Amino acid sequence: MLSNIALRTALRCSVGVLRESAPPALLSGHKVSSASGSFAFAAPARRYARTAKTKVQGPESQLGDLSPAMLKLDYAAVPLAQTTDDVVKRLLSLELASHSEKLALKKEQLIAKVQRDESDRNSVEVQVAILTARIRNLQEHLLKHHKDKANKRRMLMAIDKRKKLLKNLRLERYDAFENVCEQLGITYTFPPEYYRRATRRWLAKKAFCIKVFQEVQKQKAEQKLKLKQSAETAETQTASQ
Structure with missing residues (x-):
């Protein structure tokens, strides 16, 4: 038992001495032959350059066809703005707008x-x-x-x-x-017939609402007919008198 402990401590001391006496090339990761009694380290992995990410180009802007030499809207109809020097014309153009x-x-x-x-x-x-x-x-x-x-x-x-x-x-x-x-450049699309799924409950409710609407229209038509008949009878009575 004591012999094993002494052997372990001796190995640890030898490893520390080798690390302190190792050259900087050994510590930097270069390979050293195992015949010389030193430790061999794995070579560092090469870090290749990453490819640059390409930016996703969206649709062209509607303002892209405007020329920078065009005058602003307030100065487009002014004749004096067409004959000024280049510095003033640049200030009045879309380049600095x-x-x-x-x-x-x-x-x-x-x-x-x-x-x-x-x-x-x-x-x-x-x-x-x-x-x-x-x-x-x-x-x-x-x-x-x-x-x-x-x-x-x-x-x-x-x-x-x-x-x-x-x-x-x-x-x-x-x-x-x-x-x-x-x-x-507008594409007109027709709206859908229904904006929601037609269920049995919705169809029954729609049929009931249509039936109620038709009954109400019948009642209104009967009332209009009665009013018209009463107006005609009143006119005949006044004409007979």
């Missing part, structure tokens, strides 16, 4: 495509163009900030409003409806 100024110019471009005449600002076509510019701007915003619930709600409300306007325009003026969809 804000996002709201670019969006206003884009909105005017969409309105010019579908308006009936130059003074038209309140027609259904113009309202659809304004809503289209607003919806696309909110869609681009939500691609970067997908947790913005308030702007998502505004976008859905604008989409519903545009659907109603397009539906009415399609029923009243189909040629104008086709022109608006073509000029603005």
